[in-house]
Amino acid sequence: MNGENELVVGVIGGLGPEATLDFFGKVLIHSRAKTDQDHIHLVIENNPKTPDRNAAVAGTGMSPGPALARMAMALDRAGVDFIVMACNTAHAFEKDIRAATRKPFISLIDEVADEVRRTYPEARRVGLLAAQGCLDSRIYETAFSRHDIQSLQPEKSSQERFMRLLYRIKAGERGPDIRAGMRQLGEELVAGGADILIAGCTEVPLVLTSGENSKPLVDSTDVLARRCVSYARRLESLPVRLDS
Amino acid sequence: MNGENELVVGVIGGLGPEATLDFFGKVLIHSRAKTDQDHIHLVIENNPKTPDRNAAVAGTGMSPGPALARMAMALDRAGVDFIVMACNTAHAFEKDIRAATRKPFISLIDEVADEVRRTYPEARRVGLLAAQGCLDSRIYETAFSRHDIQSLQPEKSSQERFMRLLYRIKAGERGPDIRAGMRQLGEELVAGGADILIAGCTEVPLVLTSGENSKPLVDSTDVLARRCVSYARRLESLPVRLDS
Numbered sequence: 001m002n003g004e005n006e007l008v009v010g011v012i013g014g015l016g017p018e019a020t021l022d023f024f025g026k027v028l029i030h031s032r033a034k035t036d037q038d039h040i041h042l043v044i045e046n047n048p049k050t051p052d053r054n055a056a057v058a059g060t061g062m063s064p065g066p067a068l069a070r071m072a073m074a075l076d077r078a079g080v081d082f083i084v085m086a087c088n089t090a091h092a093f094e095k096d097i098r099a100a101t102r103k104p105f106i107s108l109i110d111e112v113a114d115e116v117r118r119t120y121p122e123a124r125r126v127g128l129l130a131a132q133g134c135l136d137s138r139i140y141e142t143a144f145s146r147h148d149i150q151s152l153q154p155e156k157s158s159q160e161r162f163m164r165l166l167y168r169i170k171a172g173e174r175g176p177d178i179r180a181g182m183r184q185l186g187e188e189l190v191a192g193g194a195d196i197l198i199a200g201c202t203e204v205p206l207v208l209t210s211g212e213n214s215k216p217l218v219d220s221t222d223v224l225a226r227r228c229v230s231y232a233r234r235l236e237s238l239p240v241r242l243d244s
Numbered sequence: 245m246n247g248e249n250e251l252v253v254g255v256i257g258g259l260g261p262e263a264t265l266d267f268f269g270k271v272l273i274h275s276r277a278k279t280d281q282d283h284i285h286l287v288i289e290n291n292p293k294t295p296d297r298n299a300a301v302a303g304t305g306m307s308p309g310p311a312l313a314r315m316a317m318a319l320d321r322a323g324v325d326f327i328v329m330a331c332n333t334a335h336a337f338e339k340d341i342r343a344a345t346r347k348p349f350i351s352l353i354d355e356v357a358d359e360v361r362r363t364y365p366e367a368r369r370v371g372l373l374a375a376q377g378c379l380d381s382r383i384y385e386t387a388f389s390r391h392d393i394q395s396l397q398p399e400k401s402s403q404e405r406f407m408r409l410l411y412r413i414k415a416g417e418r419g420p421d422i423r424a425g426m427r428q429l430g431e432e433l434v435a436g437g438a439d440i441l442i443a444g445c446t447e448v449p450l451v452l453t454s455g456e457n458s459k460p461l462v463d464s465t466d467v468l469a470r471r472c473v474s475y476a477r478r479l480e481s482l483p484v485r486l487d488s
Contacts, residue, residue, distance in 0.1 A: 006293075014283065016283070017272050021269055024290075028265060033261075034415045034416070035411075035415065036259065036294070037293055040292070041291045043322070044286070044287070045287055046285065046287065048281055074287065074321075077318075077323075078321055167279075171279065172278070
């Protein structure tokens with residue numbers, strides 16, 4: 001592999017940090033490198049001080065937009081070639097990132113929708129294990145609808161359980177009740193008609209992996225990590241945005 | 245914790261990437277955070293394309309100095325407050341980093357020597373599990389001598405075994421023979437008179453942890469991670485360099 005021709009990946013992270021660590025680890029796994037120099041070059045902006053994304057979408061907290069824009073600008077100044085973000089919900093503020101830099105921003109949401117279409121061409125309904133702000137901003141619903149895929153959400157009380165689990169995971173909990181609770185939420189979506197489950201929040205794969213539910217789980221962190229390696233090595237061209 | 249007052253840590257990484265991932269994970273553990281916002285802000289420059297440090301010290305390869313300097317400058321431009329490097333051997337090129345930026349550079353080597361003096365005041369001889377370039381450049385020997393601690397190295401053939409293990413770890417190997425081989429090298433240093441073992445290469449703690457040898461092992465990655473959290477939160481002042 002010729003490092004000279006490879007692209008440098010900028011990562012907006014810290015949302016939360018454990019999810020960024022998980023993303024970094026998955027990039028290394030997908031790189032299948034035999035020497036240091038075979039790995040891809042990443043710059044990771046891990047700013048956990050970014051305001052809570054769910055509170056912002058709900059209108060009860062400050063927007064994370066300015067903090068996300070500052071991370072994008074810092075990555076731009078550091079010399080990255082394209083930017084990704086290891087968080088689903090924060091994509092509700094994607095326009096703040098795109099406004100802050102001319103470097104290409106690769107949407108995790110679009111990559112996941114594309115991955116589902118490629119890997120599961122028969123899928124008609126996906127079940128979203130995602131944070132409230134991610135659901136309320138309809139970012140996955142919009143992306144999947146372009147592929148004629150319907151998005152299913154948990155019932156209101158189940159989604160409240162999801163949010164409690166999410167903040168316990170962010171606090172470092174990984175106990176069996178958390179794992180069982182997340183798996184149960186997945187099964188409820190399957191019972192509601194989901195053909196595929198989406199780990200549409202980067203904290204989900206910290207406690208749930210594919211094979212634990214009765215339908216496949218697509219790990220958004222893993223999809224983004226794999227695509228980053230392909231884009232950095234120019235095995236695939238960066239996606240062109242239709243609306244830009 | 246008030247994020248406004250905290251310092252942003254810049255990390256020179258990718259030397260190798262698995263060691264940088266290990267460092268990042270240890271920072272998160274030492275942060276003991278209960279929310280995303282409790283974590284510290286890091287910017288990680290993970291450039292694995294940096295030329296091999298051991299070949300450079302041996303005079304058989306290009307200097308990594310310019311690549312390390314470029315990482316330091318990228319971190320500077322990204323807005324970090326101080327810089328650390330998650331690699332021991334590359335500290336042989338520390339002057340290239342210091343020349344590239346006015347941001348404080350915190351030496352992993354000095355932090356480890358200081359940690360040994362604080363934690364093991366009776367230690368007289370440390371055994372170095374470190375790469376050839378780290379030994380040949382005498383960076384640990386110099387730092388420990390300031391604390392009147394003698395540095396012990398493996399015999400020549402043992403050091404050659406160390407180097408073979410090192411490159412297998414960089415290639416992703418973590419098998420029991422690698423772990424046993426590293427533990428054995430530690431025991432040989434203990435037999436030679438070491439009171440304390442130093443995991444003086446960031447690949448060592450990927451296969452060897454304290455408690456496996458008959459003397460304590462000081463993990464340089466863990467020391468740096470812990471100190472970074474303290475410095476970022478201003479629980480300790482950044483060390484002042486005597487020669488600057």
